[in-house]
Amino acid sequence: MPANTALVFSFNKDFGPALMNSLGSVFLTSALDTFNIHIFYDIRDEPEVWFDRILCLCDRFTFPRDRIRFHPVELGYFENRLPQLSISSLSYARFYIPELLSEDTVIYLDADTLVLKDLCELARLCPNDAPLAAVLDSFNPTHEYDGYTYKGQPASTTENYFNSGVMVINRKRCAEINLFKAFERVLPDLVLGSFNDQTYLNVIFKGNWMRLPDEWNVQSPPRHPAARRCDFSKMALLHYVTxxxxxxxxxxxxxxxxxxxxxxxxxxxxxxxxxxxxxxxxxxxxxxxxxxxxxxxxxxxxxxxxxxxxxxxxxxxxxxxxxxxxxxxxxxxxxxxxxxxxxxxxxxxxxx
Ligand SMILES: [Mn+2]
Structure with a gap:
């Protein structure tokens, strides 16, 4: 069977243990016959010490080493354009997905996640007509909660807003958009609110994404009211936000x-x-x-x-x-x- 689905993580040294645990949860739960795994990392970060550990984890679960690839990513591009960038620029690595990968379906996961159900089920939810699918953000269900302004206007109070920690991407549809050009176009008119790359993605894909069932990105501890709405027996992916x-x-x-x-x-x-x-x-x-x-x-x-x-x-x-x-x-x-x-x-x- 050809490996036509990509699973992508981006990580740096700080997120090494997180990536190992998240990847381990994927190996434990998912049939990965049709998957390649791609790890993006900051070219300046030298997280090589983790590569061996990650490869050993692949061996432990008999995932073939030739189906996992490490991609150094140039993030200076974003840092030069975003002087106010306070968080790690690593999260911008996902802008490289359409140009670095060739699989039709791409699942992007933050490293601060645990996968509790088979990712094949998630891959099946890849949209045909939209470039990406994601889960509604528990804390910011519409654009206005983000707090950005675009072209001098406050963000929409009605338009849905997604959490970008879990995304299922139709790579061909996404490549048509040219994320870098879209970013350049949005950049001069966007004044950021509480978020960063997630804001850009939401502005770029506004009204052009498919909503996934909430259980594929449960974004907070279960004691939080938003997460308590999720039925645990159905929970498919935990995301350690904050x-x-x-x-x-x-x-x-x-x-x-x-x-x-x-x-x-x-x-x-x-x-x-x-x-x-x-x-x-x-x-x-x-x-x-x-x-x-x-x-x-x-x-x-x-x-x-x-x-x-x-x-x-x-x-x-x-x-x-x-x-x-x-x-x-x-x-x-x-x-x-x-x-x-x-x-x-x-x-x-x-x-x-
Ligand atoms: Mn996250």
Whole structure:
């Protein structure tokens, strides 16, 4: 069978562990007979130390090494044009997709994702009539939430706005647009709001993209109202949005427990500096929960409980938080078992 689908990640040294875990989740869940894998990286970044690890991961899951390719990408182009670029320019690597790849269907994934279902199902959702398909942004469902202005006008209050961390691209349709020319055209008239490359993509593809089912990009911890609308049994892809990434700081919640459980068993965790402290925080947090629950302190000292959770919302949030973990342990264990992995470790569980 010809490999006519591309799976693309872009990464730098900071996102090395994230990429390993995300790629591992792809190998565990997806039949990749028709896939090539492409890794874009910043030409100045020298993340070569990760290449060997990535290739070893391919070997472990018997993915042929000749179907994974590393592409150095020149990002100076964007940095020269975007003096206000404060985040990594790496996310602009996705503008190179139409010219660097030749497959008909391209799945782009941020490295801060975990794939929970077979990517073949996602590839099948590739649009025929639109250049790309994506999931509505949970926090910014329409353009106005982004806060940009274009040609002096505020952004649309009705037009849907997508999260660009997961995209299914019809490469031929996308190539017709010429992303670089479109970027140049939009550039002088666009004053950015809260985002960056995601804003450009949304302006360029405004009204010209297909909406994917929400479960293909669940964008926040399940305790967030937006994500709580998602049925976990249907959840197909988790996206660790916000700056608080699991490999850097611990939050005792469902997505973090899953990320760390996977990282341990894929041997990704051992390469992360400071990971022991992160694991320790999860263990401590769980121990405090159990202790407080047993002696009823959660009821008596809700403020203390909230400070442990590093969360500011309403009084009931800590209960919901624990209920979420408890409720979701069975499906996490089931998913891990389907992947022939061990369940969430004892020290992090609330159900025993
Ligand atoms: Mn992301």
């Amino acid at each position: 700056k608080e990434k699991p490999w850097k700081c611990a939050h005792y919640d469902v997505p973090n427990l899953l990320w760390h459980t996977l990282a341990l068993q894929l041997n990704v965790a051992e390469d992360i500096p400071g990971i022991k402290a992160v694991h320790g925080k999860l263990t401590t947090c769980r121990r405090h929960f159990r202790f407080m629950e047993r002696i009823g302190l959660l009821r008596a000292f809700p403020r203390f409980a909230r400070s442990l959770l590093k969360a500011k919302p309403n009084k009931k949030v800590y209960r919901r938080y624990m209920e979420d973990v408890r409720k979701n342990l069975p499906w996490m264990d089931q998913w891990l078992a389907n992947c022939r992995l061990k369940p969430v470790r004892e020290a992090w569980r609330l159900d025993r």
